[in-house]
Amino acid sequence: MLQQIYPQVQHDYTYELNKDLQFAAAHFIPHPDAGQCRNVHGHTYFVNITVAGDELDDSGFLVNFQALKKIVSDPFDHTLLNDHQMFSEKQPENFPSTEVVARKIYEMIQAYLDTLPNKPKCLQVFLRETPTSYVVYRPKRGK
Template sequence: MIHQIYPSVQHPYRYELNKDFHFAAAHYVPSDDAGKCQYVHGHTYFANITIAGDELDHSGFLVNFAVIKKLIHDRFDHTLLNNDTANFNDKEPERFPTTEVVARTIAEIVQSHLDRQPNKPKCLQVFLRETPTSYVVYRPKDGVM
């Protein structure tokens, strides 16, 4: 795994969890302005998800690390992101599978899972590296995805 210092999120919670993982996926950005990125190509994405909360669950976890990885890795690894029509489409720029939108989508998927947990943790940040020199940080505003 890439050793990285991630941007910090200031928050009032007692616990903060960070999960690193990677996944390999292809995509294309359906816009003439995307240059070469409008053609199918792939990346090994490196992700860090920051989750925080005040209460632990019945197992003593804020969230089980394995669950977070499973939510994202199992869904996106070795896929063409554009084929995930539940999250991405070729018509709305807010749903093109750019790194920004993929980071936001990861946050939405994780938060949807967290909302069903009795201890109600919050996804505070998704750091998503697309290449060795390019990354996006997504932070929901005031709990709004």
């Protein structure tokens, strides 16, 4: 993977962790305005996850890198995203577009982080679909 410079999130946390991941997956957008994206096609997605917090856990980690990989890469790699229950073919806010996939990754990661005693926060998910197209998802402050 090439080293990337990602958009930075301004915050006051003591620690910031960034994890790069990738997975290969296919998808299609079930809408007439999606053009060629209505057809099944695949991408090698590159993901950068930004997690921040003020406290480390008992092992000295903000969050274990392997846990992030297991949450994101393992379930999506070599799958058809449309087959996952979290995506819908009837609700545009849940079509497997890059924007929605980035939001779903955030939701999966934050749900895991909420179980940790040191309560880190996912601040940003950067999701590159192609060499020239990417999405940044950031939750609104206070969420």
